[in-house]
Amino acid sequence: MSSDRPVGPLAGIRVLDLTHVLNGPFCTMLLAHMGADVIKVEHGAGDRFRHSWMPVDAGRDGYESLVVNANKRCVTLNLKDPRGGELFERLVAESDVVVENFSVGVMDRLGYGYDRLKEINPEIVYARSSGYGNDGPYADVPAFAVTIMAISGWTDSAWKTSGHPGSKPLGMGDEAAGISMALGICAALVERERSGVGTSLDVSMQEAQMGFMVSSFHTFFEKQEVATHPAECADGFVSFHMPDLDDRRWTRFCNSMGHPEGVEDPQFLTLQDRRINFAQLMLRVREWVKERTRDELWETFRTEKIPGAPVLGLGEVIEDDHIRKRGTFLEVEHPEAGTVTMLRPWIRFDGRDTTIRYAGPGIGEHNHEVYGELFGLSAKDIDQLSADGVL
Incomplete structure (x- = not known):
């Protein structure tokens, strides 16, 4: 295995990543970040998400693709070729997890549904995610994050919050399902330690x-x-949480804001008063x-321990002192x-x-690295398989 692979609690776990676009790759990205050896399997032009949201003449992968496929190894494999199928079965036998987010039924049509995979490797954990889950009236309906956010109520809720129907909602239709599937995989691996056998799990993007x-x-x-909407200040906006401020913090907040009269206002004397008169308080x-x-x-929020913060732009977040000292960006x-x-x-x-x-x-x-490492194939063998269209 490459010496530059990350370490973590999932080190030693091998994941076959058959995912594409964002939902599935976000899941396997989390597994890779936690130390799993994630092998992304592609064929032909590869995951179409590589060039999504990029200029039509872009000659490289886009930012989102670079991020959600970080810390993974990538191989090519043609599952429709018999020799490709043999290699895939060998990969399954050497792996702990298979993850896919094809349309419902695709893996079965390829001959590699869960029943077949567990014949090859009884300990395999098979995780799949689709727009509406593996059954139900909408199971075969294609889905993307924007459609899932629409039909889950997320978009309408965002509009009600913003007061701008028809606007583009900032959502997490793919990420929510990816996080959920990664958590399910970790739970399934724990269960496998107890039972000795694998399992399958199904995540609906809509439900996630x-x-x-x-x-x-x-x-x-x-x-x-x-919660409450951000408030406008002299040079931008801040967001803060007032409903649960105890009397001590309320007093300190009023004084630090230069408005000690707020402490004595009969509408705001106690926490209960402030909750009853919350609209007036805000x-x-x-x-x-x-x-x-x-x-x-x-400065006031930090000094007085008030749960509040400035509304920052992305550029400001990257340059923020706390973020820099935490090493949050690389x-x-x-x-x-x-x-x-x-x-x-x-x-x-x-x-x-x-x-x-x-x-x-x-x-x-990583064709040469993975196939050489796992199966002992020579560089000449791998090059020939590529020339034959197997890889």
């Missing part, structure tokens, strides 16, 4: 998206809005906020894209170097 909408469902069922606080700059308010060199700024793996394990060793690999970049 709704799983991340607890606050929206609270608003729907309780008829009570959750009107008052919003007026105070307009008098200060973001930096002044951020500069990763890529042969085609040059220096790429990427988010460091955010699940950190004590004493382990959670980092990005390399951005998303090229199509078939």
Whole structure:
């Protein structure tokens, strides 16, 4: 195995990554960041997501593809070729997990549904994700994040929050399902340690998206809005949380804002009073906020331990002092894209170097490494298989 592969609690786990676009690759990216040996399997032109949202004449992979395929190895393989099928079965026998997010039924038509995979390797964990799950009336309907956000209620909830119907919602239709599938895979691996056999799991993007909408469902069922909108200040916006400020912090906040009269206002004397008169409270606080700059308010929030923060642009986030000192972003060199700024793996394990060793690999970049390492194939053998269309 490459010496530059990351370490982590999933070290020693091999994952066959048959995924494409963003939902599945986001899942396997998390597994790779946690130390799994993720082998991305492609054929022909490869994952079409490599060039999504890029100029039509772009000669390299786009940022999203470089990010979600970081820390993975990539091989090519033609599953429709008999020799390709043999190699795939050997890969399955040497692996712990197979992940795919094809349309429902594709793997079965290729002859590699879960029943066949567990014949090859009874310990295999088979994870699949699709727009609407493996059964139900919509199971065979194609889906993308934008359609899933629409039919899950996410888009409408975002419009109600913003007050701008028809606008593009900032969503996580792919990411929510990817996170859910990665968590399911980890749970299945734990179960396998106990039982000695693998299992299959199915993640619906629609249901996963709704799983991340607890606050929206609270608003729907309780008829009570959750959280508050950011407030305008002298030079931008800040966001803060007022409903649960105890009396001590409320007093300190009023004094630090230069409005000690807020402490004695009968509408706001106690936490219960402030909750009952929350609308009036927010009107008052919003007026105070307009008098200060973001930096002044951020200093107040930090000093008085008030749960609040400035609304930052992405460029400001990257340059933020805390983010820099945490090493949250990394500069990763890529042969085609040059220096790429990427988010460091955010699940950190004590004493382990959670980092990005390399951005998303090229199509078939690790053919010689993987097939030579696992099956002892020579460079000449691998080149011939490529020439024959097997790889």
